[in-house]
Amino acid sequence: EAGVAQSPRYKIIEKRQSVAFWCNPISGHATLYWYQQILGQGPKLLIQFQNNGVVDDSQLPKDRFSAERLKGVDSTLKIQPAKLEDSAVYLCASSLSGQNYEQYFGPGTRLTVT
């Protein structure tokens, strides 16, 4: 079974530029999560999708971050414009359903904003 795929693995941009991350969850997983992990901290949930609908985006900085999950499969997370404090690892995870607590994580995208 293929795991959660993410790209790119690394990205370096200057502040005020825009960036996008892509995630392909495990086949058949209805729930998809985007997390932000700042160095020295645990992952923090940014947004959660159930199929292609948003379940929770309470911690997503909506003035600069946006996310979509078209057709209930792949998802993209965008930051525009980026700030220095957005430097972090962005993790995508998926689970069979929102009631299944076991989440499978991708390798993450390490973003550096200079």
Added chain:
Amino acid sequence: DQQVKQNSPSLSVQEGRISILNCDYTNSMFDYFLWYKKYPAEGPTFLISISSIKDKNEDGRFTVFLNKSAKHLSLHIVPSQPGDSAVYFCAASVADSWGKLQFGAGTQVVVTP
């Protein structure tokens, strides 16, 4: 606010000995707890979990203990092996929250020969 806390950022243990990782939480609504393990440049992987209706769950070398009155859980690894060297995250969830997890900051475990 940090509702899940791992107060020990690092732990060093000798191979073959027991590793004990601790986690405290503040939200009494949490009813499901998980431990994840993370190697460098990889995403976290699920290790073991426990429901609030239990006080112990065991899976091979890994045992999780839950003390609800103290709002405390711990992960025991016996015996510790070099491959256990990783960052361990404690996570918790509230029922009917669509599986939303709150993570602690993690504990770096180093197993020495």
